[in-house]
Amino acid sequence: MALARWAATVGGYTMGSRVLGFLRDILIASVLGAGPVADAFFVAFKLPNFLRRLFAEGAFNAAFVPLFAGTLERDGREAAKSFAEDVLTVLLWALLVLVVVAQIVMPWLMHALAPGFADEPGKLELTVQLTRLTFPYILLISLVSLLGGVLNSLYRFAAVAATPILLNLCLIGALLGLARWTETPGHALAVGVTAGGIVQFVWLVVAASRAGMSLRLRWPRLTPGVKRLLILAAPAALGAGVAQINLVVDIIIASLLPPGSVSFLYYADRVNQLPLGVVGVAVGTALLPLLSRQLRAGEAEEAVGSLNRAIEMALLLAVPAAAALIVIAGPVVAVLFERGAFGASESSATAGALVAYAAGLPAFVLIKVLAPGYFARQDTKTPVRIAILCLVVNVVLNLALMGPLAHVGIALATTLAGWLNVGLLAAGLARRGFLKPDLRLKRRLPRMVVAAAGMAALLWAVALGLEGPLEMAGFRIAALAAIVVAGLLGYGAIAAGLGAVSLGEMRALLGRRRQGQEACALSRIPW
Numbered sequence: 001m002a003l004a005r006w007a008a009t010v011g012g013y014t015m016g017s018r019v020l021g022f023l024r025d026i027l028i029a030s031v032l033g034a035g036p037v038a039d040a041f042f043v044a045f046k047l048p049n050f051l052r053r054l055f056a057e058g059a060f061n062a063a064f065v066p067l068f069a070g071t072l073e074r075d076g077r078e079a080a081k082s083f084a085e086d087v088l089t090v091l092l093w094a095l096l097v098l099v100v101v102a103q104i105v106m107p108w109l110m111h112a113l114a115p116g117f118a119d120e121p122g123k124l125e126l127t128v129q130l131t132r133l134t135f136p137y138i139l140l141i142s143l144v145s146l147l148g149g150v151l152n153s154l155y156r157f158a159a160v161a162a163t164p165i166l167l168n169l170c171l172i173g174a175l176l177g178l179a180r181w182t183e184t185p186g187h188a189l190a191v192g193v194t195a196g197g198i199v200q201f202v203w204l205v206v207a208a209s210r211a212g213m214s215l216r217l218r219w220p221r222l223t224p225g226v227k228r229l230l231i232l233a234a235p236a237a238l239g240a241g242v243a244q245i246n247l248v249v250d251i252i253i254a255s256l257l258p259p260g261s262v263s264f265l266y267y268a269d270r271v272n273q274l275p276l277g278v279v280g281v282a283v284g285t286a287l288l289p290l291l292s293r294q295l296r297a298g299e300a301e302e303a304v305g306s307l308n309r310a311i312e313m314a315l316l317l318a319v320p321a322a323a324a325l326i327v328i329a330g331p332v333v334a335v336l337f338e339r340g341a342f343g344a345s346e347s348s349a350t351a352g353a354l355v356a357y358a359a360g361l362p363a364f365v366l367i368k369v370l371a372p373g374y375f376a377r378q379d380t381k382t383p384v385r386i387a388i389l390c391l392v393v394n395v396v397l398n399l400a401l402m403g404p405l406a407h408v409g410i411a412l413a414t415t416l417a418g419w420l421n422v423g424l425l426a427a428g429l430a431r432r433g434f435l436k437p438d439l440r441l442k443r444r445l446p447r448m449v450v451a452a453a454g455m456a457a458l459l460w461a462v463a464l465g466l467e468g469p470l471e472m473a474g475f476r477i478a479a480l481a482a483i484v485v486a487g488l489l490g491y492g493a494i495a496a497g498l499g500a501v502s503l504g505e506m507r508a509l510l511g512r513r514r515q516g517q518e519a520c521a522l523s524r525i526p527w
Contacts, residue, residue: 017164018274024168025270026336027175031185033341034263034349036123039255041186042266043114044130046251048137048193063229064146066376069153071225073296081213084150087229089220091146095139102135114262116255126186133190140197147204150213159207163200170196249391250410253398260346261407267337268353268411275321276364287369291376303376304434308441310369316501318365319448320491323456325358328463328483331470335480353411360415363422370425373434386424390417447500455491462486 032038064087072080102109110117110128117124148160174192179185208214254261287310294303325332329351338347374383394417401409429435462483463470469479495501 017162017168020165020168020172021270022274022336024171024175025267026339027172028189029267029337029342029346030340031175031179033343034260034267034346035341036120036259037126037184037186039117039259039262040123040127041130041189042262043110043117043127043251043255044134044186044190045193047113047131048134048141048197063375064149065153066378067225067229068149070296072153077212080153081215083223083225084146084213085215085218086221086223086226088143088146088215089218090222090226091142092139092217093220095142099136099139102138103132106132106135113252114255115252116257120259126184130186130190133187134193136194137197140194140201144197144200144204147201147208147215150208150215151204151211154211154213156207156211159204163203166199166203167193167196170199249394249398250414253395253402254407254410257402257406257410260349261410264346264349264353264407265411267333267350268357271332271336271354272325272357272361272364275318275325275361276368287372291372295376304436305438307369307373307429307435308438311366311437312441312444314365314369315362315445315448316495318362320452320455320487322358322361323452324459324484324487325361326355327456327459328480329354329358331463331476331480331483334470335476349407352408356408356411356415359412360418363415363418366422367418367425370422370429370435373429374425377434382428383425386421386428389424390421393417393420444500447498448495451491451495451498451500454494455487458490459483459487 028038028041032041068080068084071083106128107124110124110131114124114127117127144163148163151157151160171189171192174188174195175185178188178191182188182191205214250265251262254265287306290306291303294300294306330347333351333354334344334347337350338344371383394413397413397416398410401413403409405412426435466479466483469475
């Protein structure tokens with residue numbers, strides 16, 4: 001099966017989740033705006049959401065998938081299933097202890113995560129209440145991550161990729177149906193987070209059962225396989241999730257800025273997460289089990305080719321997405337969020353943060369693609385060294401830029417740290433011979449950049465021409481849709497004309513090739 005088809009499967013469901021997430025955030029912005037309840041909920045949601053990205057898209061899969069896939073390839077399904085059951089039991093008990101302890105120390109934990117909230121009466125207490133409601137989601141999403149790693153290793157990506165959709169449905173339902181009965185809408189949303197975790201867990205239990213991987217609880221024991229997983233997962237939490245850790249640092253420092261800063265960063269990050277999830281997470285999710293199996297089978301050159309094609313595939317979409325968000329950040333934020341309690345000043349502040357985040361979008365995507373090059377080889381020490389350095393750089397830049405640029409400086413610091421992370425990851429892989437850009441990649445990358453620049457100029461001109469409709473309530477959505485369509489068509493035409501991509505490759509990227517063509521070896525497919 002082709003990497004492109006798997007990535008398209010994950011990306012398609014992720015796109016659906018992100019669109020539904022936008023509907024969720026539009027509702028939240030309309031009801032909560034960027035006030036104290038919104039700030040409190042976003043911090044309360046940050047911990048489980050951080051763990052979701054870190055576990056489901058980073059550390060846990062980075063450690064678990066290579067071990068599970070290697071056992072599956074070497075010893076068969078029963079041995080792999082036994083390993084997964086041992087991990088499940090140890091993980092469950094460890095997380096139960098974590099949740100209980102966190103509930104007890106939550107006030108002190110919130111003082112560390114959002115120290116600036118203590119200066120506003122009642123805000124820190126509200127944040128503690130909401131985080132206590134959301135924190136059980138960490139237990140649930142960690143178990144979901146384990147089941148997801150099992151299914152991904154079996155190349156069953158659809159059920160796992162659909163799980164965020166369930167969370168968004170639960171949050172929307174909580175806001176629309178439960179908010180009238182709770183103290184604040186933030187309380188309803190917090191309950192919806194944990195309810196979403198329960199639904200996601202049940203969903204994947206059923207999916208794993210249908211795949212012949214019904215996992216049973218055993219007596220907890222630290223088997224050699226579990227010990228190896230723990231050794232790999234700890235540094236991988238920093239190596240694969242440095243971008244997310246940087247976002248948490250952003251929240252801590254943003255809590256020291258004027259009210260609303262946390263919310264501005266949240267809404268901007270949500271827009272930036274759409275292409276990051278659809279492209280970076282999709283490609284990285286499909287790439288890790290593939291590299292793990294190729295390396296286990298001794299196919300080192302094929303693994304190098306897989307990484308080249310993954311980089312090409314990711315940047316083909318990430319570069320124009322970044323250019324588009326930079327050029328039309330204002331209209332995007334205004335159309336998505338400017339209604340109800342979210343006014344023009346909030347739109348302007350959020351758009352500034354979005355421009356800064358978008359400048360780092362290709363870097364955030366490349367982190368997702370390059371990290372599997374280490375994790376598939378069970379090397380988590382190198383990424384953690386890089387992560388520590390990037391965290392220090394991020395904090396220093398945050399402190400330096402928050403004064404002159406406020407919350408925009410925080411977003412810009414995250415972007416700069418992301419680019420540093422990419423450079424160091426790529427240099428490490430290249431030194432070891434794991435990253436060797438081929439002629440096709442070297443030829444196409446500059447053409448993608450030129451095509452994205454041409455598209456950005458087109459977007460600017462179209463947005464300028466539609467400036468009037470963009471300010472009219474009844475025409476804003478249609479005007480933004482016209483701008484987006486113009487950008488897509490413009491980029492496709494320019495990229496094809498320059499030879500950055502062909503129509504046949506785009507069809508294969510979307511998974512529309514015949515099954516026989518899709519089954520060819522990754523090193524030989526042109527998508």
